[in-house]
Amino acid sequence: MIEHEVIIVGAGLAGSWTAMVAGQRGVKDIGVLSKIHPLRSHSGAAQGGIAAALNNARPVAGTGPRGPLEPVPQGEDPPDSPELHMFDTIKGSDWLGDQDAIEIMVNEAPEIIYAYEHMGCVFSRLPDGRIAQRRFGGHSAPRANYAADYTGHVLLHTIHEQALQHGVEFYSEWYCMDLLVEDNVCRGVVAMDVLTGEIHTMRAKAVMFGTGGYGRAFEVTSNAYANTGDGVAIAYNAGVPLMDMEFVQFHPTGLYEHGILMSEACRGEGGYLTNSEDERFMERYAPDKMELAPRDLVSRSEQTEIDEGRGIGPDGKGIYLDLRHLGAEKIKARLPQIRELAIDFVGVDPIDDPIPIQPTAHYSMGGIPTDADGQVIANADGQVIADADGTPVVGFYAAGECACVSVHGANRLGTNSLLEASVFGRRAGHAIADFVQNGAELHPVTGDPAERNRQRVARLMDGAGSESVEAIAQELKQTMTDDCGIYRDKERLAQAMQHVGEMQERFKDARVMDKSKRFNTDVLAAFETEHLLTFSEVIVAGALAREESRGAHYRTDFPKRDDEGWLKHTVAHKGEPGEGPRLSDKGVNIDWDRFPPQERKY
Numbered sequence: 001m002i003e004h005e006v007i008i009v010g011a012g013l014a015g016s017w018t019a020m021v022a023g024q025r026g027v028k029d030i031g032v033l034s035k036i037h038p039l040r041s042h043s044g045a046a047q048g049g050i051a052a053a054l055n056n057a058r059p060v061a062g063t064g065p066r067g068p069l070e071p072v073p074q075g076e077d078p079p080d081s082p083e084l085h086m087f088d089t090i091k092g093s094d095w096l097g098d099q100d101a102i103e104i105m106v107n108e109a110p111e112i113i114y115a116y117e118h119m120g121c122v123f124s125r126l127p128d129g130r131i132a133q134r135r136f137g138g139h140s141a142p143r144a145n146y147a148a149d150y151t152g153h154v155l156l157h158t159i160h161e162q163a164l165q166h167g168v169e170f171y172s173e174w175y176c177m178d179l180l181v182e183d184n185v186c187r188g189v190v191a192m193d194v195l196t197g198e199i200h201t202m203r204a205k206a207v208m209f210g211t212g213g214y215g216r217a218f219e220v221t222s223n224a225y226a227n228t229g230d231g232v233a234i235a236y237n238a239g240v241p242l243m244d245m246e247f248v249q250f251h252p253t254g255l256y257e258h259g260i261l262m263s264e265a266c267r268g269e270g271g272y273l274t275n276s277e278d279e280r281f282m283e284r285y286a287p288d289k290m291e292l293a294p295r296d297l298v299s300r301s302e303q304t305e306i307d308e309g310r311g312i313g314p315d316g317k318g319i320y321l322d323l324r325h326l327g328a329e330k331i332k333a334r335l336p337q338i339r340e341l342a343i344d345f346v347g348v349d350p351i352d353d354p355i356p357i358q359p360t361a362h363y364s365m366g367g368i369p370t371d372a373d374g375q376v377i378a379n380a381d382g383q384v385i386a387d388a389d390g391t392p393v394v395g396f397y398a399a400g401e402c403a404c405v406s407v408h409g410a411n412r413l414g415t416n417s418l419l420e421a422s423v424f425g426r427r428a429g430h431a432i433a434d435f436v437q438n439g440a441e442l443h444p445v446t447g448d449p450a451e452r453n454r455q456r457v458a459r460l461m462d463g464a465g466s467e468s469v470e471a472i473a474q475e476l477k478q479t480m481t482d483d484c485g486i487y488r489d490k491e492r493l494a495q496a497m498q499h500v501g502e503m504q505e506r507f508k509d510a511r512v513m514d515k516s517k518r519f520n521t522d523v524l525a526a527f528e529t530e531h532l533l534t535f536s537e538v539i540v541a542g543a544l545a546r547e548e549s550r551g552a553h554y555r556t557d558f559p560k561r562d563d564e565g566w567l568k569h570t571v572a573h574k575g576e577p578g579e580g581p582r583l584s585d586k587g588v589n590i591d592w593d594r595f596p597p598q599e600r601k602y
Contacts, residue, residue, distance in 0.1 A: 014400025209403070247411070252295055273320070
């Protein structure tokens with residue numbers, strides 16, 4: 001049995017911030033589990049920027065021409081502020097974001113950026129030395145602070161280095177299999193050392209999940225292969241409800257047929273979206289914002305063009321992203337990774353030709369419900385949350401994409417994800433340090449959790465099953481894409497629910513071909529597929545119940561937003577074996593004097 005004061009699952013920005021801050025605060029024994037190498041965490045794939053209202057895009061009084069990185073001329077944009085950032089985020093969320101949490105995020109954003117800077121993060125700069133900022137969809141002012149188009153990469157390396165400096169121990173290529181919760185107290189996890197196949201019970205006073213999103217439930221996704229929603233499913237199986245899982249964002253610009261992200265920075269720098277008739281079609285859908293409308297609106301606009309026969313490519317399911325008018329110098333300076341990816345994967349140099357792209361499953365707004373300090377707020381015994389605060393699971397925390405503090409509501413604005421992971425990962429680090437240093441106990445666990453999970457592996461390896469794990473996974477992804485994608489309706493959602501249930505039954509007869517212990521990726525794929533099946537049912541159940549259209553959730557049979565009936569969060573509780581999720585709801589925290597709901601137009 002392995003023991004730590006704190007165990008963190010996930011080594012992306014949220015988990016690494018938590019580990020670093022807890023270490024800075026004097027917590028001496030911190031272990032971070034990552035099922036891949038920590039620096040391969042999906043935070044590193046973020047490209048375009050991290051939001052903060054620094055107001056650097058406006059010129060300094062008395063300065064003259066600035067050359068190729070000249071800031072936006074005075075008068076073209078309003079002065080930026082946390083208040084404006086807050087309004088944009090609330091509007092982007094389609095008024096489902098909790099406004100108290102959003103206010104915390106936007107107010108702490110500048111402090112986070114300067115913290116990164118002081119730790120040595122290499123941001124792109126204006127000629128006078130200030131951090132460069134550019135436009136992003138749904139934001140009223142340029143507030144995306146960036147490092148060319150490698151922003152997540154440089155942020156992750158910066159924080160990982162600092163965590164190591166503070167003595168954090170990283171378990172590279174360890175896979176979390178189970179969360180140990182008894183009597184509403186989190187006591188640790190069960191994890192597999194992938195290299196040896198050995199399974200260990202790991203006890204801790206506090207556990208934090210920073211396990212990322214679940215885009216791999218869909219056929220075409222920008223997400224890494226590791227993003228199979230393990231943390232979300234593990235928490236749900238341990239009795240923790242999930243919140244707002246029906247809200248899955250499709251990014252407008254995934255590379256055609258691959259899903260590899262073509263950063264929103266492409267449009268932030270002035271890129272165009274065109275159809276097979278060479279039209280900038282966003283004039284029809286968001287004439288004021290054009291390509292810089294929020295992602296949910298742009299993705300639906302692209303899908304409409306495709307559905308109406310104006311798509312590109314052999315199957316007509318693509319759209320063009322045109323950067324040619326930006327010029328070679330600007331593309332090479334600000335979008336070097338985008339150019340490299342387009343050349344390597346589709347043989348297109350964006351200096352000379354438009355890039356084929358398509359809407360791509362990208363981000364999960366829902367997840368494990370938490371407060372603003374990362375404390376998981378839910379009843380671990382599966383009872384309905386009856387009040388706005390819920391009941392904390394003692395010693396269990398979450399932050400980043402796997403969590404739902406609900407700053408994104410029904411739709412996330414670009415550059416707010418790196419910010420959310422950083423702000424709430426840091427806050428979770430402080431909360432965990434307080435919890436551990438104020439007398440938290442290392443609680444015992446009942447029985448032998450590691451042995452229970454060894455039996456799970458044995459059933460997969462030794463059973464005489466006939467079902468292919470990979471075949472089930474691919475069928476699930478096709479089902480989720482076809483029946484629970486950008487456009488949804490009752491008939492297709494009901495069909496998806498039936499199919500997911502059937503696949504869950506088939507999985508009980510799944511087989512694993514590799515019988516070895518060392519680095520058995522077949523076993524990992526089986527657990528990942530089981531997790532995909534677990535939370536996909538929750539996504540479909542929430543989408544079927546929510547009879548309105550809001551943000552990324554669009555019902556063609558209920559095309560209007562319904563504040564009277566649905567201005568509330570969906571909370572899904574694990575039902576009895578053979579039953580689907582039980583749904584309840586939770587109120588949205590709204591400042592009715594400052595930011596009451598209004599029609600969302602761009």
